[in-house]
Amino acid sequence: ERLDASAFNGVDGYGYGDIGREKLDGVVARLMGAEAALVRLQLFSGTHAISCALFGALRPGDAMLGVSGPNYDTLEEVIGLRGSESTGGTTRGSLRDWGVAYNEVPLAVGGGFDLEAIDAALAASPAVRLVHVQRSCGYQWRPSIPIAEIARLCRHLDAHPRRRELVVFVDNCYGELVEDQEPCGVGADLVAGSLIKNLGGTIARAGGYIAGRRELV
Numbered sequence: 595e596r597l598d599a600s601a602f603n604g605v606d607g608y609g610y611g612d613i614g615r616e617k618l619d620g621v622v623a624r625l626m627g628a629e630a631a632l633v634r635l636q637l638f639s640g641t642h643a644i645s646c647a648l649f650g651a652l653r654p655g656d657a658m659l660g661v662s663g664p665n666y667d668t669l670e671e672v673i674g675l676r677g678s679e680s681t682g683g684t685t686r687g688s689l690r691d692w693g694v695a696y697n698e699v700p701l702a703v704g705g706g707f708d709l710e711a712i713d714a715a716l717a718a719s720p721a722v723r724l725v726h727v728q729r730s731c732g733y734q735w736r737p738s739i740p741i742a743e744i745a746r747l748c749r750h751l752d753a754h755p756r757r758r759e760l761v762v763f764v765d766n767c768y769g770e771l772v773e774d775q776e777p778c779g780v781g782a783d784l785v786a787g788s789l790i791k792n793l794g795g796t797i798a799r800a801g802g803y804i805a806g807r808r809e810l811v
Contacts, residue, residue: 595620622793627779628805633789637802640767640788641668647786647804648672648724651761654693656723661712661747662739663700666732669765695721705737707747716754724761725751729777730768741773741780748781761810767791784810 601614609615615633623631637643652658658673670676674690690696699715702708716722727747729739744764751757764777766785770792777785787793789801804811 595624597621622803623805626776626785626803626805628776628785628807628811630808630811631803631805632811633801633803635789635801637789637804638800639790640765640786640802641672643786643788643802643804644669644765644767645672647763647784647810648689648726649692650804651724651763651784651810652689652694653723655721657695657697657719657721658689658724658726659712659715659719659722660696660698660726660728661701661707662726662728663736664698664734665726665728669728695719697722701736705739706743707750709747709750712747712750713754716756720756723759724763726763726765727777727782728765730765738769741775741777744777744782745780752781778806783807 595617597617601617603614605612618633619631622633623629637646648658665673671685672688673696674685674688675696676685685691697715697719699708699711727739727744729744731738748762751760751762754760761784762782764782764785766777766787768791770776770787772792784804784806786804787802789798789803793803794801
């Protein structure tokens with residue numbers, strides 16, 4: 595990425611021509627095996643980065659299919675699975691509130707993806723636009739999902755007749771740098787995560803990233 599001292603100069607105004615920011619985006623894109631990346635302190639947490647990626651990739655009338663079982667609690671609010679009685683049990687401003695449906699497929703016994711159940715869920719809902727993988731175990735008692743298993747899912751979906759319209763999205767929180775490949779390197783279209791965790795090396799106090807196909811980023 596031709597990193598040099600100029601990348602560390604301060605900028606002001608709207609931030610146009612921020613060489614350091616552009617080089618950092620390029621470094622993270624290479625690290626993630628992605629076409630492009632967006633790395634920002636304004637993405638103050640992993641959930642915030644994931645939320646931005648989901649709202650960017652989905653539109654009213656689309657559906658999201660979770661294929662790694664239940665999500666952790668903060669993402670439930672983003673999806674709209676939790677909320678107050680006054681809003682009909684759906685968080686105001688959530689994906690569900692904006693007309694994005696959600697369905698979920700549990701992992702198979704042993705922690706791998708249940709490919710047959712995923713196929714059935716895709717067949718049952720032509721509106722599915724995004725396949726969501728939570729790589730980390732989160733608050734569940736299950737193994738985290740290894741890169742080889744994500745590669746198996748992507749190879750399987752590559753043969754699906756609707757593959758071109760599907761976005762394979764991976765919540766990569768806690769998954770960065772633990773193996774020698776990242777999800778985009780094995781076929782995922784989009785990943786997001788937090789700088790507070792692995793990529794920030796416990797030094798960063800805020801920040802997040804989104805990486806993947808250029809048009810999605």
